[in-house]
Amino acid sequence: xxxxxxxxxxxxxxxxxxxxxxxxxxxxxxxxxxxxxxxxxxxxxxxxxxxxxxxxxxxxxxxxxxxxxxxxxxxxxxxxxxxxxxxxxxxxxxxxxxxxxxxxxxxxxxxxxxxxxxxxxxxxxxxxxxxxxxxxxxxxxxxxxxxxxxxxxxxxxxxxxxxxxxxxxxxxxxxxxxxxxxxxxxxxxxxxxxxxxxxxxxxxxxxxxxxxxxxxxxxxxxxxxxxxxxxxxxxxxxxxxxxxxxxxxxxxxxxxxxxxxxxxxxxxxxxxxxxxxxxxxxxxxxxxxxxxxxxxxxxxxxxxxxxxxxxxxxxxxxxxxxxxxxxxxxxxxxxxxxxxxxxxxxxxxxxxxxxxxxxxxxxxxxxxxxxxxxxxxxxxxxxxxxxxxxxxxxxxxxxxxxxxxx
Numbered sequence: 001x002x003x004x005x006x007x008x009x010x011x012x013x014x015x016x017x018x019x020x021x022x023x024x025x026x027x028x029x030x031x032x033x034x035x036x037x038x039x040x041x042x043x044x045x046x047x048x049x050x051x052x053x054x055x056x057x058x059x060x061x062x063x064x065x066x067x068x069x070x071x072x073x074x075x076x077x078x079x080x081x082x083x084x085x086x087x088x089x090x091x092x093x094x095x096x097x098x099x100x101x102x103x104x105x106x107x108x109x110x111x112x113x114x115x116x117x118x119x120x121x122x123x124x125x126x127x128x129x130x131x132x133x134x135x136x137x138x139x140x141x142x143x144x145x146x147x148x149x150x151x152x153x154x155x156x157x158x159x160x161x162x163x164x165x166x167x168x169x170x171x172x173x174x175x176x177x178x179x180x181x182x183x184x185x186x187x188x189x190x191x192x193x194x195x196x197x198x199x200x201x202x203x204x205x206x207x208x209x210x211x212x213x214x215x216x217x218x219x220x221x222x223x224x225x226x227x228x229x230x231x232x233x234x235x236x237x238x239x240x241x242x243x244x245x246x247x248x249x250x251x252x253x254x255x256x257x258x259x260x261x262x263x264x265x266x267x268x269x270x271x272x273x274x275x276x277x278x279x280x281x282x283x284x285x286x287x288x289x290x291x292x293x294x295x296x297x298x299x300x301x302x303x304x305x306x307x308x309x310x311x312x313x314x315x316x317x318x319x320x321x322x323x324x325x326x327x328x329x330x331x332x333x334x335x336x337x338x339x340x341x342x343x344x345x346x347x348x349x350x351x352x353x354x355x356x357x358x359x360x361x362x363x364x365x366x367x368x369x370x371x372x373x374x375x376x377x378x379x380x381x382x383x384x385x386x387x388x389x390x391x392x393x394x395x396x397x398x399x400x401x402x403x404x405x406x
Contacts, residue, residue: 017172017173018173018174018175019173020157020222020223020224021220021224021225022224023175024223025220025223025224030226031226032225032226033225033226033227033228034221034223034225034279035227035228035231035275035279036157036177036223036275036278036279037155037274037275038144038154038155038177038178038179038180038181038274039177039178039179040179040180041155041271042181042182042183043183043185043266043267043270043271044183044184045185045186045258046184046186047182047184047185048078048082048145048182048184048187049078049082050082051082051083051120051143051145051182052079052082052083052084052086052088053082053086054143054180054182055083055086055118055143056083056086056087056088060088060117060118061089061117062088062089062090062114062115062116062117062118063083063088063089063090063091063116063117063118063119063120064091064092064093064111064114064116064118064119064138064140065079065080065083065090065091065120065122066093066095066107066111066119066120066123066130066134067092067094067095067121067122067123067127068094068095068097068123068127069094071095071122071123071127072092072094074147075122075123075145075147075184075187076120076122079120079122079145091111091114091116093107093110093111093114095107095127097126098126098162098163098164098166099126099127099129099130099133099159099160099161099162100161100162100163100169101169102164103130103164104130104133104134104161105137107130107134108134108137111134111138112138116138116140118140118142118143119131119134119138119140119141119142119143120142120144120145121134121135121142121144121145122147123145123146123147123148124146124148124150124195125148125150125151125153125304128144128146128153128154129153129159129161130159131144132144132157132159132172132178133159133161133172136172136174141176142178142179143178143180143181144180144181144182145181145182145183145184146181146183146270147187147188147191148191148195148196148199149188149195149196149265149266149269149270150196150198150202150269150303150304151202151269151304151305152202152203152206152273152274152277153274154178154181154183154270154274155177155178155181155270155271155274155275155278156177156222156277156278157173157174157175157178157278158171158172158173158174158222159174166299167299168290168293181270181271181274183266183270185258185263185266186258188253188262188266189252189253189257190256191253192253192405193250193253193254193336194336194405194406196253196265196266196269197250197305197306197335197336197337198304198305198309198337199269199270199273199305200242200246200265200268200269200305200309200335200337201306201308201309201312201332202269202273202304202308203238203239203242203268203269203272203273203305204239204242204308204312205277205282205285205311205312205315206234206235206239206273206277206280207235207236207239208239208283208315208316208328209235209277209281209282209283209284209285209315209366209369210227210231210232210234210236210276210277210280210281211232211236212281212283212284212319212369212370212371213227213232213280213281213282213283214227214232214280215371216369216371218368218369219281219283219371220281220369221278221279221280221281221282222277222278222281223278227279227280227281228279228280230279231276231279231280234272234275234276234279234280237268238268238272238276241264241268242265242268242331243331244264245260245264245265245268246331246334246335247334247335248262249261249262249265250401281366282366282369283315283366283367283369283370284314284315284319284367284374285308285311285312285314285315286308286311286364286366287311287315287361287362287364287366287367288308288314288357288361288382288383289304289307289308289310289311290360290361290363290364291356291358291359291360291361291362291364292307292310292311292344292357292360293307293360294356294357294359295346295353295356297345298345298346302338305337306337306338306344309337309338309339310338310344310386312328312332313325313328313332313339313386313389314379314382314383314386315370315382316328316386317381317382317385318370318374318378318379318381319370322385326389326393329386329389329393330393330397333393333397333402334397334401336402336404336405337402338390338402339386339390339393339394339402340388340389340390340391340394341387341390342387343394343399343402348384348387354384355380357383358376358380358383361379361383362374362376362379367379
């Protein structure tokens with residue numbers, strides 16, 4: 001199938017869902033290793049102003065612009081002006097707010113009528129997820145323009161799908177990663193600090209999950225193969241960057257200014273984590289995060305990376321690595337991530353809710369990538385012992401950063 005061919009008929013029905021493991025994994029030889037990444041990654045202050053030149057030089061004639069109503073008055077307006085100045089037509093479409101199948105198919109119908117040959121998905125996590133799905137159904141490449149550094153979705157070849165009520169319904173995988181990811185750090189610097197901090201929590205999991213996947217010969221990455229050494233080392237670099245530059249980057253965002261520290265953290269949150277999670281593998285941290293989403297009061301009030309950060313601490317405690325959990329927890333407290341159940345609006349005494357989180361976590365398939373047998377008692381104990389540790393850290397360090405960004 002060529003890059004521009006669609007797997008969808010005119011009625012938007014999928015001809016055959018793409019399953020990466022069926023393509024990449026050689027089940028007769030489980031040592032096969034695969035790494036994937038976006039074709040281009042462009043980051044820096046003001047790079048959004050150059051998007052028109054990129055689109056024009058890649059030979060596109062009409063670019064769809066997916067953004068929220070607010071986005072069309074801000075970042076998407078900048079992109080539209082740059083694209084039109086380069087002599088390429090622009091076709092805006094308004095994202096309705098949810099990466100759900102009805103919303104995706106409504107945007108597909110609009111953009112198919114306008115005959116676009118490339119799509120720019122501009123915004124946070126849900127416009128990015130929806131944009132990849134829309135582009136795949138249209139049979140055109142996608143350029144991702146994230147306006148937040150809150151998660152590692154921009155670089156990946158998958159999207160999370162939600163119901164119209166915002167409940168996670170599943171995921172779609174794609175044959176190719178985005179043709180380009182364009183991150184304007186001036187835009188990131190103007191966004192609320194909490195989003196950057198959440199991205200740090202999501203990105204930190206990349207290292208700790210890739211590390212256990214590399215050690216477990218039975219572990220598989222998102223593609224269904226063994227992780228490459230490159231992906232594992234990218235995870236290490238990601239964590240090192242976060243620990244070294246995270247606090248200074250948060251200070252830059254509070255000042256609304258681009259700094260070298262912010263550039264490092266944006267790259268870690270977006271590129272290093274994006275490649276690392278997809279090709280390095282997932283494990284317990286994201287399992288715990290999925291578990292938290294079963295509680296509406298958590299799902300509605302906390303960001304993905306905040307839940308993943310809690311999962312990092314729980315995974316490390318479950319591994320029997322309290323020293324590393326302590327290191328991560330103290331750092332998380334300094335940047336403002338939640339580190340105990342109380343900061344998530346929960347308590348250890350809420351047995352039914354804790355058990356619901358545990359069951360939700362255990363339903364996450366990559367939990368099996370951990371190098372030991374996992375049962376409900378271990379998952380629960382990891383969660384509760386991590387929370388106790390977090391309470392101790394809060395008693396020592398306070399929670400100024402956590403309260404400041406809320």
